[in-house]
Amino acid sequence: MKNKIIEKAILTIAILLCYSSCEKLVEVDLPINQITTSQVFESTSTADGALSALYAEMQSFSVIAGGSTGAGGLLGSYVDDLDGYDVYSNNASMDLFNNIQNASNTTVKLVWGNGYRQIYMANAIVEGLEKSSGIPEKDKNRIKGEAIFMRSLVYYYLTEIFGDIPYTISTDYSINQSLSKISTTEILQNISQDLSTISPFLETDYRNAERIYVNRKTINLLSAIVYARLKQWNLAEDLLSGIITSPLYSFPQDLSKTFKKDGKHILWQLKPIYANTATPEASLYNFASGVPRYYAASENLLASFSTADQRKTSWMSPVVSGQKTYYKINKYKTITANTDEYSIVFRLQEAYLIMAESLAQQNRVPEAVNYLNAIRNLSGLGNISGTISKDVVLEEILAENRREFFSERGIRFLSLKRNGKLDILSQSKPNWKIFHSIWPIPVSELALNPSLNPQNNGY
Template identity: 50%
Template structure:
């Protein structure tokens, strides 16, 4: 954390005020760096700082669709992607694929560093807005609420990947550079409290019709994830039920339209940096007319689909070169000019499967089935009948999550972990060990801040 703590405010100001916020907002910005006090006493520049936070979220964070995001790194780490990077490459992704990462792994350090940069930028915005006297209370609340949500989501991913981690709401460099790790149980309490605060600050109404900024229902979804990780099924059920009852959302019936930006099934998505750019998922996962040089979908994933599954037919593409055939993700289609696709972070299908899971955990089988069957029916699969046991239904939900969300947001890792079934990976990942459930803390961070010790078990 110390490696980035000193520079995060500079990064925030430069990105927000000198680069026009990557076109996320149309604002006229001064040509020189200006005082933090001015940034947060002017709505235009405060929104620009918030837009810079979203820009970093898109480009390099745990929820980015790019090479350093959870969708690719955790798909590579589990059994959804095969890695074709050469042995000895310096990025660390091949060692993650082989489950032989150590504390000097470059991808692990990059994930940690990008996440804490996002956290520090969120803290700077929250602190600046709390001290602001030039912005209305409503706008202050909106900006604070969105920054809290982003910070909470990043903490959620860090907690899942690293376990006990430092938690801070401060911008104080001296304090942040010597923080100890907070136990996961305490961290969850902090995240819950933060998200409850965000619920009171963010409206249901989207502030952009393309849903590129989160609303209150996104906060509820993230909070439901935290409740589920604590097996607080009834609390999660209440939040998910409120999302499902909203007129804002409906299940997209056509699998060919799920990754179009205009759907009412989308809760939150992030637009590309420039108009007509392809999504980062396309840039990171696409290959055609050649053997893969980075990733291909794993045989294990491909075999999880039945022939009649429309997702296999429409979201997966075969690439044959000579006598060899590989498969790639084909969810996003626009490889060159793109006017119809944004990177989806959350969509209503996830809420359906989460609701099915929380109801199954409470042995409410008949209530759980319509949600998973809606997902199966759209894919052209037969419905699950009501003589299924709760354990068997949980297995089916895990499979549907895999088929529905491969390469998205690190779903496979998170879903296996939630189900307590990460050990199943040993079938396809022979180096998988029990301690692989967590990554090592980066050696560089441990050397700079000994208070982060002890290292995670196994490393």
């Protein structure tokens, strides 16, 4: 970890909005046009500006971003949903697609560095709020809650991708320069505790009608995902029930409206930074002709859809090039003059499928099937019988997760890992090895902080 941290927390709104270089864990250099902590946190409006910078960072460079740095493409091609074609990336993302990554892989380094930069930003916001005397307590709690939520989401992804990792809630160089790893279970427990603490800080109602800021239900969904990962199925069920029964949420009647910004099935979405521009997802996956620039649907993914499944025709399109047909992902369709699509992070369908999984894991198969069928029916598929076995319904939930969420947030990787099924990828990915369940810690980080040793197994 390269930790040239300034002991007095520095937040620079302008620099954070455009800061995109791949730095080491929690490194922030002092910019020329600095704004000190006391200036940033002198009022609610200036503190909200710092929070907006974090939201912008999540949209542009985080693991949940819809572009080339995000889990949708990176983890989607790492498993068997997407084929990679990004030959211009110095082979870093292609090595992930081919499952031959090593500890010097620049994309692996980027994911690590971006993640810990966002964690630093969230920690700086929390520290600044705690020192502020000019912001009302209610506003402090709201801003703190949203920042800690985003920190928790990044930690969740980092531990799923890298396994045991450092956990810090500080911006102090003397603390962060020699942090050791803690176990994935400890990370998840810390996330769970953080989310439980901040849940009362946010209202259930959205503070913006476009749902571009997290609310209490968004916190509950991430909490349920973490509980499911910890196999605390009853706790996940309780939170999911509150989401599913909330009058805030309902499914779109038209499948083609799933990725429109005004859907009532959306829990949280990220607005494009520049007005009228395409979402990062639309830019990443759409191609008009020739070989795909980045990704296309894999044959394995295509084969998972039945002819009755409307998602294949609604969310993918064939592109013929010579003798080959590629299928582009066009969940997001608006390329120019975009006014109707934002990047959806969490949607109601995920709550239903994790609820189905939680119920099945508690041996309540008929109840689980009801939630599974609700998702199947949205895409034109018929009901599955409630008399099937637990093992069969869990397999169907995994398959439905894949068909529903391909190219979104790396959900196939996450759901396979949660169910201990990642090694089925050896059937479709020639280079897949057991140790590929996690990525290597970047070699540069090990050199800077020997406390991160040992390297992950296999690397």
